[in-house]
Amino acid sequence: MSFNICCVGAGYVGGPTMAVIADFYPEILVNVVDINEERINSWNHKDLSKLPVFEPGLEDIIKRARNKNLFFSTDIKSGIKNADMVFISVNTPIKKSGVGAGQASDLRWVESCARQIRDFSQGHTIVVEKSTLPVRTAETIKSILEFSDNKKDDISIAKTYSVLSNPEFLAEGTAIEDLKNPDRILIGGEDEKSISILVDIYSKWVPKSKILCTNLWSSELSKLMANAFLAQRISSINTVSAICESTGANVAEVSKAIGMDSRIGDKFLNAGPGFGGSCFKKDILNIVYLSRYYGLGEVADFWESVIKINGWQRNRIYKIIVEKLYGNLATKKIAILGFAFKANTNDTRESPAINICNNLLKEGAFLSIHDPKVEPNSILKCFKGLIGEDYSQNNIKIEARIIDTVLNADAILILTDWEEYKNLDFQELSKKMRKPAWLFDTRGIVNVDEIKKTDLKFWKIGYGN
Numbered sequence: 197m198s199f200n201i202c203c204v205g206a207g208y209v210g211g212p213t214m215a216v217i218a219d220f221y222p223e224i225l226v227n228v229v230d231i232n233e234e235r236i237n238s239w240n241h242k243d244l245s246k247l248p249v250f251e252p253g254l255e256d257i258i259k260r261a262r263n264k265n266l267f268f269s270t271d272i273k274s275g276i277k278n279a280d281m282v283f284i285s286v287n288t289p290i291k292k293s294g295v296g297a298g299q300a301s302d303l304r305w306v307e308s309c310a311r312q313i314r315d316f317s318q319g320h321t322i323v324v325e326k327s328t329l330p331v332r333t334a335e336t337i338k339s340i341l342e343f344s345d346n347k348k349d350d351i352s353i354a355k356t357y358s359v360l361s362n363p364e365f366l367a368e369g370t371a372i373e374d375l376k377n378p379d380r381i382l383i384g385g386e387d388e389k390s391i392s393i394l395v396d397i398y399s400k401w402v403p404k405s406k407i408l409c410t411n412l413w414s415s416e417l418s419k420l421m422a423n424a425f426l427a428q429r430i431s432s433i434n435t436v437s438a439i440c441e442s443t444g445a446n447v448a449e450v451s452k453a454i455g456m457d458s459r460i461g462d463k464f465l466n467a468g469p470g471f472g473g474s475c476f477k478k479d480i481l482n483i484v485y486l487s488r489y490y491g492l493g494e495v496a497d498f499w500e501s502v503i504k505i506n507g508w509q510r511n512r513i514y515k516i517i518v519e520k521l522y523g524n525l526a527t528k529k530i531a532i533l534g535f536a537f538k539a540n541t542n543d544t545r546e547s548p549a550i551n552i553c554n555n556l557l558k559e560g561a562f563l564s565i566h567d568p569k570v571e572p573n574s575i576l577k578c579f580k581g582l583i584g585e586d587y588s589q590n591n592i593k594i595e596a597r598i599i600d601t602v603l604n605a606d607a608i609l610i611l612t613d614w615e616e617y618k619n620l621d622f623q624e625l626s627k628k629m630r631k632p633a634w635l636f637d638t639r640g641i642v643n644v645d646e647i648k649k650t651d652l653k654f655w656k657i658g659y660g661n
């Protein structure tokens with residue numbers, strides 16, 4: 197193998213991204229390393245259904261590349277030492293305390309990763325920021341790398357570095373497809389030679405016209421802004437859903453009409469319970485923090501409103517449920533369909549389901565929860581530290597079958613847009629429920645004509661009547 201890549205961080209980004217690189221480029225050796233032993237063991241699990249990340253198409257790639265030119269390990273030192281290029285793909289959550297708490301990124305994992313690279317690397321190493329980072333983080337990384345000790349005995353060649361930014365735009369649930377056919381690959385940096393090495397890797401399967409090279413700071417900022425623009429569209433359409441419900445318009449029709457304008461486009465116009473996932477909120481908060489730091493208060497307020505609307509939409513939905521169920525959820529059972537933050541992923545980070553379910557628990561409801569991919573323990577963990585935690589022990593049951601989930605329930609609440617929820621036999625399900633029974637469709641996925649054939653009362657997001 198002539199070229200050696202190490203990726204630090206075997207998460208939702210590191211694992212799938214490196215798997216695709218290894219698959220398209222068998223001549224490159226790819227080592228994915230992580231401090232989390234359990235995660236690495238899962239990546240190495242013989243049973244591919246036990247991989248730590250569920251993504252359509254991922255298992256096939258892992259089957260082809262693992263232990264050929266793709267390796268998962270906790271041996272961070274060797275991984276970095278042998279690498280020509282190190283990807284930093286670690287988590288970058290929001291700071292919980294101290295300066296910038298609640299808005300700024302917590303860079304402790306990025307910093308520790310930079311120190312590992314400084315301590316373990318040999319010769320020239322291209323360091324690639326794959327994590328989503330605040331603008332000018334490359335400066336922090338460079339300043340840590342500057343202090344490499346070139347005098348240690350075991351160093352035969354002097355350590356040198358060049359730092360590139362190469363943010364990831366994959367979305368969970370479609371990660372493999374996004375990685376195989378990206379809209380663009382963005383590379384920010386100054387060192388032409390390193391840039392061209394990274395361009396060559398992607399060129400193996402991405403047309404050169406889709407590979408965009410910019411300066412470091414534009415690259416870092418573009419990643420944050422792309423997420424902010426996407427999230428802004430969701431908040432916008434969610435405000436429209438409320439107007440539709442008040443006026444008798446239908447948000448699905450309005451979305452279609454708006455989206456057919458080629459200047460607007462039809463993507464990311466589905467109203468729902470608000471955006472979830474680990475990144476939209478944190479990346480916008482980062483922009484808010486950055487804007488305030490540079491004295492751009494109005495800019496910060498503009499982006500902050502996207503997050504405010506997101507929280508408002510969740511609360512609005514929860515209040516509608518309480519109101520429709522006569523203002524009382526005590527002694528009522530609500531069947532929750534879907535807990536992942538979107539379909540085709542087992543990820544629950546920032547899922548709208550967490551907040552909505554917690555509020556329902558606080559009202560005294562009993563929740564039976566179904567999700568096709570999220571592990572029961574992962575669902576229960578989401579209630580840790582929340583006000584509903586005390587109740588969650590006795591008032592939550594995780595079910596494997598939809599029919600058991602709805603048994604004697606007073607309402608069905610669809611929270612994730614899983615394909616299998618779109619064409620359920622609601623006539624049959626309704627028979628198992630306590631009457632009067634409700635269906636709340638926060639994803640706008642059920643067929644209203646079919647529901648009208650049942651004795652279910654129903655509410656669908658943005659469906660005014």
Ligand code: NAD
Pocket residue numbers: 204205206207208209210229230231232235272285286287288305306308309312326327328329364365366367368474475
């Ligand atoms: P993740 O939490 O799933 O994975 C990060 C991994 O890094 C963890 O397994 C953790 O143990 C490991 N880690 C942390 N510090 C380490 C260290 N010093 N040495 C070795 N391992 C270390 O996170 P993720 O969802 O993969 O996201 C990673 C980054 O990519 C974030 O910055 C995120 O904003 C960005 N991003 C995420 C997505 C997504 O869909 N999840 C998409 C695009 C970009």
Ligand code: UGA
Pocket residue numbers: 328364365366367368369423426430463464465466467468469470471472473474475476537538539
């Ligand atoms: C998002 C971006 O789409 C990726 O480009 C980016 O790389 C990634 O964040 C990241 O940086 O982490 P992801 O969060 O995985 O990807 O999933 P999305 O498809 O963007 O969905 C985010 C949330 O918005 C989900 O809760 C989804 O249900 C919701 N959504 C999405 C809507 O409510 N309506 C829509 O029309 C689209």
